[in-house]
Amino acid sequence: MKKPAVKPAEATVVTHVSDVTLRNFMGYHMKRAFNVVQTDLVQTLKPFDLRMLTYTALVLIVDNPGMRQSQLADGMDIERPNLVVIIDELERRELIIRERVPTDRRAYALKATLAGQQLYEKAVAAVTKHEALLLDGIDDATRATVIAALKQIEKSPRKG
Amino acid sequence: MKKPAVKPAEATVVTHVSDVTLRNFMGYHMKRAFNVVQTDLVQTLKPFDLRMLTYTALVLIVDNPGMRQSQLADGMDIERPNLVVIIDELERRELIIRERVPTDRRAYALKATLAGQQLYEKAVAAVTKHEALLLDGIDDATRATVIAALKQIEKSPRKG
DNA sequence: TATTGTTATACTCTATAACTATA
DNA sequence: TATAGTTATAGAGTATAACAATA
Numbered sequence: 001m002k003k004p005a006v007k008p009a010e011a012t013v014v015t016h017v018s019d020v021t022l023r024n025f026m027g028y029h030m031k032r033a034f035n036v037v038q039t040d041l042v043q044t045l046k047p048f049d050l051r052m053l054t055y056t057a058l059v060l061i062v063d064n065p066g067m068r069q070s071q072l073a074d075g076m077d078i079e080r081p082n083l084v085v086i087i088d089e090l091e092r093r094e095l096i097i098r099e100r101v102p103t104d105r106r107a108y109a110l111k112a113t114l115a116g117q118q119l120y121e122k123a124v125a126a127v128t129k130h131e132a133l134l135l136d137g138i139d140d141a142t143r144a145t146v147i148a149a150l151k152q153i154e155k156s157p158r159k160g
Numbered sequence: 161m162k163k164p165a166v167k168p169a170e171a172t173v174v175t176h177v178s179d180v181t182l183r184n185f186m187g188y189h190m191k192r193a194f195n196v197v198q199t200d201l202v203q204t205l206k207p208f209d210l211r212m213l214t215y216t217a218l219v220l221i222v223d224n225p226g227m228r229q230s231q232l233a234d235g236m237d238i239e240r241p242n243l244v245v246i247i248d249e250l251e252r253r254e255l256i257i258r259e260r261v262p263t264d265r266r267a268y269a270l271k272a273t274l275a276g277q278q279l280y281e282k283a284v285a286a287v288t289k290h291e292a293l294l295l296d297g298i299d300d301a302t303r304a305t306v307i308a309a310l311k312q313i314e315k316s317p318r319k320g
Numbered sequence: 321t322a323t324t325g326t327t328a329t330a331c332t333c334t335a336t337a338a339c340t341a342t343a
Numbered sequence: 344t345a346t347a348g349t350t351a352t353a354g355a356g357t358a359t360a361a362c363a364a365t366a
Contacts, residue, residue, distance in 0.1 A: 014224050014228070017224055021223050025291065026295060026310075027201050027212065029314065030193060030194045033310040033311075033314050035237060040316070056188065060182070066172025069325065081328090083325090084327085106364065107365095108324085111172075143309075146310075149298055150306075153295070154192045238334075239335060242335080266346065266347040267347055323366070324365080326364100327360105329359085331358080333357100341348090342348100
């Protein structure tokens with residue numbers, strides 16, 4: 001990809017920003033698109049006082065009652081230390097409980113409280129609705145293709 | 161999406177983590193996939209002492225000699241204040257220069273140095289190669305579909 | 321020895337308000 | 344007044360090392 005030498009010292013005026021080199025760079029588009037989704041999600045979850053991470057944790061715990069923190073960290077694709085404050089927050093708000101596992105006293109079984117399950121219902125409905133708006137204009141087949149591709153990238157050998 | 165009540169107090173053992181509620185949640189998959197791409201990119205760019213942000217800035221400056229910082233921030237989809245340290249770093253390493261614009265002495269025209277252009281060539285080649293590995297197994301049509309979808313999400317009304 | 325959860329810590333990215341110098 | 348770039352700052356996400364309790 002040859003670049004012409006920088007023009008002589010007259011005033012160069014850029015009227016339109018070219019992203020030709022980045023145009024096929026998946027990481028670039030993923031970052032930009034994710035920023036949009038993330039910003040929208042923050043707004044959507046604000047009424048429930050949840051962030052993407054606390055929302056994801058709550059959903060996984062409701063769907064998997066009794067799961068361990070290490071399993072949850074794995075499922076959320078974050079490091080164990082970073083999960084602790086998330087669980088702390090959900091527990092403090094009495095949305096989940098940490099229950100000692102009798103058969104392995106190192107571990108906690110995570111379970112949602114009734115309040116946690118109720119918040120889950122409302123938050124999931126809101127997120128589903130908002131995401132539908134965000135993806136409006138992208139047909140179902142395309143969405144499925146995109147999700148399948150993203151899942152494949154997730155599972156890339158470099159990952160783990 | 162009804163959930164059965166939490167099971168009685170016997171030890172619940174989770175052997176497989178269900179993400180059924182998150183399965184069609186685009187944000188979830190975008191985050192996970194982006195994390196993989198981002199981690200890979202960090203490694204790819206390490207030999208050049210670049211991060212995703214410094215790489216993106218360098219590429220856009222080489223492609224758009226003379227562009228302003230505000231244009232670059234726009235193109236990178238970040239806030240102007242956050243761009244300053246990025247430009248500082250690239251300038252300190254003599255990969256780009258800030259050139260005062262005679263016709264508007266508030267603004268800088270950003271230009272890559274020869275060293276900047278040379279680093280650009282090498283880094284772009286490395287990123288292209290690495291991304292090809294990461295996307296191996298995803299055919300060209302699917303890639304185009306994914307990028308088109310991501311670009312559409314980028315342009316979502318909530319964004320700009 | 322290895323694993324679960326934890327603490328402490330550091331780095332990066334993101335977002336906002338307020339300043340300066342120019343226009 | 345408004346704009347380009349800047350400073351300061353705060354919040355959030357991510358990553359690693361090291362520890363106590365338990366297996």
